[in-house]
Amino acid sequence: MADFFIPGQKAREVLKRDIQMNTVRQGYIFEGSDGIGKKTVAREFAQMIFCSGDNKPCGKCHGCSMFNAGSHPDFFVLDQSPVKIDSVRDMNAELFVKPLIAERKVFIVDHADEMNNESQNAFLKSFEEPPYYAVIILITSSLSKLLPTILSRGTKVSFNPFSQREIEKFVSDKYSLTGARASFVARYSAGIVGRAVEICEDxxxxxxxxxxxxxxxxxxxxxxxxxxxxxxxxxxxxxxxxxxxxxxxxxxxxxxxxxxxxxxxxxxxxxxxxxxxxxxxxxxxxxxxxxxxxxxxxxxxxxxxxxxxxxxxxxxxxxxxxxxxxxxxxxxxx
Ligand SMILES: [Zn+2]
The missing domain is CATH 1.20.272.10 (Zinc Finger, Delta Prime; domain 3)
Structure with a gap:
């Protein structure tokens, strides 16, 4: 599979550069449609941050092994829909505990737009002034539901849909689907790989x-x-x-x-x-x-x-x- 068929390829390049240049920010906002690959890329980015190998993520170092085993103690994912305020408070507390084994501590907040105003306000201070070791990634399909103060504090990373031709090539390479069938999947998925995969795999x-x-x-x-x-x-x-x-x-x-x-x-x-x-x-x-x-x-x-x-x-x-x-x-x- 050619590189550019991987979801969020452009976003990946941006993030990889942050790793290589050692300019990883403290607050990111990943935005794009559901199923477009935001969470996959966020997890991969977290692994790169923890990786001590040369070609990140190497998959072999201690950080990568812990991460792949799902037991990295400095990695947190808040995945609730809607996000509960108690969980936001727990995360706030966790944020100020120093990392255990890595230099940084990574937090992913999925469905960030499903935090109500109370939750966003409870989270605001953490996002505005995180401790030096923290990296926080907010994931959202709707920027307009985030408070302007949150928006202004994060580096936005956009995930764009693929073109119809790209999806057609993807389903033809991966699922041997061609012709009008492939064209239907491409149009139906509206450029979102996750939707195309869903149809092809069922x-x-x-x-x-x-x-x-x-x-x-x-x-x-x-x-x-x-x-x-x-x-x-x-x-x-x-x-x-x-x-x-x-x-x-x-x-x-x-x-x-x-x-x-x-x-x-x-x-x-x-x-x-x-x-x-x-x-x-x-x-x-x-x-x-x-x-x-x-x-x-x-x-x-x-x-x-x-x-x-x-x-x-x-x-x-x-x-x-x-x-x-x-x-x-x-x-x-x-
Ligand atoms: Zn590694």
């Missing part, structure tokens, strides 16, 4: 997508035609399947594509271009956009409703009825 998921698209193509003026689609979307029991988000995305992307075809835009499901085109011929663009809106609304209503996961089948059926009415509805909407 053997069933592409098949399930095929099932959903097939069921959509069989939708008709008969309302009962939504039943096959509901089964394809995993609504066979009360409990939501683990892949539910993906099903919503596939369903929604199909209708987004229909609207795009109507408007002469680019589609995501390139491997199903024919199916999308023939579906588009029989539905209004406004209906397709309406369906996308219904799906997005259902998804957000479901995530706001704690019990929704236990009534998944009902949610899906209700959503599909609304979508069906949007497409074939009795009214004369245009």
């Amino acid at each position: 053997e069933d998921i592409l098949e399930k997508r095929d099932g959903i698209i097939k069921a959509i193509s069989k939708l008709s003026h008969e309302k009962v035609s939504i039943l096959e689609l509901s089964r394809a979307m995993g609504a066979t029991g009360r409990e939501a399947p683990t892949d539910a988000d993906f099903y919503f995305d596939v369903f929604s992307s199909f209708f987004r594509d229909v609207a795009a075809i109507k408007a002469g835009g680019n589609i995501i499901n390139t491997d199903y271009k024919d199916v999308i085109e023939s579906f588009a011929a029989n539905i209004r663009g406004s209906s397709a956009r309406g369906v996308v809106e219904i799906v997005s609304q259902t998804k957000s209503d479901m995530s706001a409703n704690i019990k929704a996961k236990m009534k998944y089948d009902l949610w899906i059926i209700n959503m599909l009825i609304k979508c069906w009415e949007e497409i074939y509805g009795t009214g004369n909407r245009s």
